Amino acid sequence: MKKTDESLESSLFEKRKKLFPREVHGLFATLRLTGVGILLGLYYLIPWINLNNRQIILFDLPARKFYIFDWIFWPQDFIYLALLLICAALALFLFTALAGRLWCGYACPQTVWTEVFLWIERKVEGTRSQQIKLEKQAMTFQKFRVKATKHTLWVIFSLITGFTFVGYFTPIRELLSNISHFQLSASESFWLIFYAFATYGNAGWLREQVCMYMCPYARFQSAMFDQDTLVISYDEARGEPRGKRKKTNDIDAKQLGSCVDCTLCVQVCPTGIDIRNGLQYECIGCAACIDACDDVMLKMDYPKGLIKYTTENRLEGKTTHLLRPRIVIYCILLVSILAGVIYSIQNRDSVALNILRDRSSLYRENFDGTISNSYTIKVLNMDLVDHSYKLSVSGIDGIKSSISKDIKVKAGDVLEIPMSLSAEPESLKQPSTVINLSIQATDDNSIYTKSEGRFIGPLEF
Amino acid sequence: MNLSKKRVIIGALWPSFWVAIMLSGVVFSYIDPLIISDILGFPGISYIGAYTFGFFFFWLVCAWSGFFSIIFSRPARK
Numbered sequence: 274m275k276k277t278d279e280s281l282e283s284s285l286f287e288k289r290k291k292l293f294p295r296e297v298h299g300l301f302a303t304l305r306l307t308g309v310g311i312l313l314g315l316y317y318l319i320p321w322i323n324l325n326n327r328q329i330i331l332f333d334l335p336a337r338k339f340y341i342f343d344w345i346f347w348p349q350d351f352i353y354l355a356l357l358l359i360c361a362a363l364a365l366f367l368f369t370a371l372a373g374r375l376w377c378g379y380a381c382p383q384t385v386w387t388e389v390f391l392w393i394e395r396k397v398e399g400t401r402s403q404q405i406k407l408e409k410q411a412m413t414f415q416k417f418r419v420k421a422t423k424h425t426l427w428v429i430f431s432l433i434t435g436f437t438f439v440g441y442f443t444p445i446r447e448l449l450s451n452i453s454h455f456q457l458s459a460s461e462s463f464w465l466i467f468y469a470f471a472t473y474g475n476a477g478w479l480r481e482q483v484c485m486y487m488c489p490y491a492r493f494q495s496a497m498f499d500q501d502t503l504v505i506s507y508d509e510a511r512g513e514p515r516g517k518r519k520k521t522n523d524i525d526a527k528q529l530g531s532c533v534d535c536t537l538c539v540q541v542c543p544t545g546i547d548i549r550n551g552l553q554y555e556c557i558g559c560a561a562c563i564d565a566c567d568d569v570m571l572k573m574d575y576p577k578g579l580i581k582y583t584t585e586n587r588l589e590g591k592t593t594h595l596l597r598p599r600i601v602i603y604c605i606l607l608v609s610i611l612a613g614v615i616y617s618i619q620n621r622d623s624v625a626l627n628i629l630r631d632r633s634s635l636y637r638e639n640f641d642g643t644i645s646n647s648y649t650i651k652v653l654n655m656d657l658v659d660h661s662y663k664l665s666v667s668g669i670d671g672i673k674s675s676i677s678k679d680i681k682v683k684a685g686d687v688l689e690i691p692m693s694l695s696a697e698p699e700s701l702k703q704p705s706t707v708i709n710l711s712i713q714a715t716d717d718n719s720i721y722t723k724s725e726g727r728f729i730g731p732l733e734f
Numbered sequence: 735m736n737l738s739k740k741r742v743i744i745g746a747l748w749p750s751f752w753v754a755i756m757l758s759g760v761v762f763s764y765i766d767p768l769i770i771s772d773i774l775g776f777p778g779i780s781y782i783g784a785y786t787f788g789f790f791f792f793w794l795v796c797a798w799s800g801f802f803s804i805i806f807s808r809p810a811r812k
């Protein structure tokens with residue numbers, strides 16, 4: 274961290290200088306583009322993939338059910354989602370401790386979408402120097418046309434992104450047909466436009482400012498760093514003193530280091546920093562400068578790696594340790610929580626039974642002298658197949674239920690049925706008796722659950 | 735009062751946005767939003783509509799708190 278809080282504070286008030294990151298090719302650019310391709314491919318395709326006649330990932334808010342592959346999450350399973358998020362955070366800590374800002378450089382949605390926006394920008398406005406030239410020009414019809422084309426393409430791409438986002442919450446095929454018939458609900462349209470606007474604003478306009486001023490992770494990631502964390506660093510000992518030269522010139526004679534001061538590393542940087550000034554909090558670890566510098570080193574016939582992934586220990590000539598206490602702790606925590614979550618998800622009860630007493634009357638005396646109570650029972654089939662359940666009641670001698678048939682509940686459905694229980698007054702020992710209800714699937718002995726209720730009788734005996 | 739736009743947006747609106755998402759998740763997992771909207775007198779609202787209103791309500795409340803945090807984090811005499 275080179276900048277102090279004060280200079281950060283003042284930079285908040287500085288007018289932002291627009292950056293024009295230069296296109297870069299090389300090993301890490303290829304890796305990043307592969308990451309972009311895979312992640313965006315998954316994002317845009319997943320809602321279209323169906324499994325058992327429904328989307329493989331669908332957060333069905335109206336039905337209050339989340340479908341993730343074969344799993345159905347009910348509201349009472351919220352704890353699993355919370356634990357999965359904790360796992361994601363731990364994984365992020367682990368990767369940060371190992372390899373620095375791997376997430377930022379290759380996988381963060383901000384990086385991934387900005388990459389696509391930059392690509393569109395380059396296709397429309399041309400190379401970095403053409404973009405800078407265009408920016409300096411006064412507004413002409415030609416400039417307006419180019420800018421308008423770029424923004425139109427950005428907006429179209431953002432709208433597709435917003436549409437896909439809503440497609441995770443509303444079945445996407447239905448959504449598409451609703452759009453084509455102009456029958457989108459107000460909330461669906463709102464979220465589509467909201468997400469599209471966020472994409473357009475963040476990836477088109479804000480870009481590196483999101484990482485510098487808005488991202489909480491950027492502020493605390495340095496806490497996970499240590500001397501053995503992989504960082505992108507300029508080899509100052511080898512590079513300095515920097516200076517321009519012709520290829521044929523003898524370095525030793527000119528007393529120059531390897532850095533030819535071409536400033537390409539600065540030009541390709543998406544956050545506009547100079548990596549040669551040391552590790553800075555703005556660096557998102559995208560390795561664009563490594564690719565750019567290696568290219569130059571190759572042309573100059575110098576060894577690669579003037580800017581490279583390295584660790585502070587290695588820079589100081591010490592050895593780098595992969596296994597450190599913090600790595601071991603993160604791994605143990607991550608593996609144990611993940612294993613616990615998966616185990617308990619796999620072993621969830623696949624049926625739930627709720628019993629609600631009818632509040633309008635305490636009890637009823639029937640003409641045959643028995644006492645009866647009314648209830649509503651809810652049976653949730655949380656399994657992936659339909660089941661029939663047998664209901665049994667106990668707690669009072671000779672208690673009878675109005676439900677004699679098996680209860681059929683479709684997969685992933687909730688069935689509410691009225692039920693009345695009746696008992697002989699002689700078998701009631703007190704005004705209010707605890708009764709036990711249980712249901713058992715007729716086709717699978719392991720699917721079983723029970724619930725407690727109360728049976729109210731006359732106050733006097 | 736000299737509050738820059740960036741300060742308010744990043745200090746109040748932005749963190750509260752995330753907290754509102756988390757709150758919506760936790761609260762609506764346990765409470766059916768339609769029950770609340772019935773009590774408040776908006777029967778017939780759709781689920782996504784109810785979630786949307788809930789989310790904005792949480793966002794507003796949290797942003798309110800963030801806004802006051804910004805105000806009180808500066809010295810009174812200035």
